[in-house]
Amino acid sequence: MKRIFILTTLAFAAAASAADKYPLKLPTPGGEVILTDEGDKSAHDNWRYAAARRVGDMVYVSGVVVHRMPNEGKDVAAFKVQTRRALERLRKILEAAGTDFQHVVMINSFHVWQGPDFTGTRDEHFAAFEAVIDDFMKPPYPAWTAVGTTGLLGTNGIVEVQLIARVADRK
Numbered sequence: 001m002k003r004i005f006i007l008t009t010l011a012f013a014a015a016a017s018a019a020d021k022y023p024l025k026l027p028t029p030g031g032e033v034i035l036t037d038e039g040d041k042s043a044h045d046n047w048r049y050a051a052a053r054r055v056g057d058m059v060y061v062s063g064v065v066v067h068r069m070p071n072e073g074k075d076v077a078a079f080k081v082q083t084r085r086a087l088e089r090l091r092k093i094l095e096a097a098g099t100d101f102q103h104v105v106m107i108n109s110f111h112v113w114q115g116p117d118f119t120g121t122r123d124e125h126f127a128a129f130e131a132v133i134d135d136f137m138k139p140p141y142p143a144w145t146a147v148g149t150t151g152l153l154g155t156n157g158i159v160e161v162q163l164i165a166r167v168a169d170r171k
Contacts, residue, residue: 022035022036022037022038022096023035023036023037023096023097024040024041026044028053028055030055030056031053031054031055031056032053032054033050033052033053034050034051034052034053034054034059034093034096034097035050035051036051036052036092036093036096049062050062051093052093052094052096052097054097054098054167057166057167058164058165058166058167059094059097059098059099059163059164059165059166059167060163060164061090061093061094061097061162061163061164061165062162063108063110063160063161063162064086064089064090064093064160064161064162065086065152065154065157065158065159065160065161066079066082066083066085066086066129066157066158066159066160066161067082067086067117067154067155067156067157067158068082068117068118068156068158069082069156074116074117074118074119075119075120076120076124076128079118079120079125079128079129079158080128080131080132082158083128083129083132083133083159084132084135086159086161087132087133087135087136087161090136090161090163091136094163094165097165097167098167098168099165099166099167099168100165100168101136101137101165102137102138103165103166103167103168104137104142104163104164104165105142105143105164105165105166106142106143106144106145106163106164107142107143107144107145107161107162107163108144108145108147108161108162108163109129109144109145109146109147109159109160109161109162110147110148110149110152110159110160110161110162111125111126111129111146111147111148111149111158111159112148112149112150112151112152112157112158112159113125113148114150115150115151115157115158117156117157117158118158122148125158126146129159
């Protein structure tokens with residue numbers, strides 16, 4: 001029993017230690033790279049990209065993919081859940097960078113209109129996407145470019161969302 005307690009205590013301490021080092025901010029010329037968790041760190045080290053990079057008072061957020069997990073549906077309702085999951089991920093990245101959705105100045109979204117992971121129409125796809133975005137962004141809205149594509153890097157991707165945001169004035 002004592003051994004289990006010690007192992008459990010060590011596991012919690014290791015998890016707390018890992019959580020304490022995130023977000024990790026790596027200095028760069030004119031700003032910093034922002035990595036919100038171990039997944040971001042791994043992507044940075046192995047795939048050569050940052051979850052976000054701040055330069056001056058601007059933050060450039062790499063694309064986050066709205067994707068279908070195994071056993072998730074392909075209908076509009078499932079797509080809304082998948083979109084919400086990706087936008088929550090974007091919120092986490094923005095917050096780690098010291099900003100939020102109200103300071104987003106540009107959205108670039110890349111939509112797989114006719115892919116195997118969504119069974120609705122293009123209009124249903126975009127309407128569902130906008131409905132979820134409305135829960136995260138309020139007027140005045142940022143600039144936005146939405147592009148249709150035949151596929152995204154990786155599997156099960158339906159939309160990739162990239163953001164540019166301004167860091168709020170610090171008082």
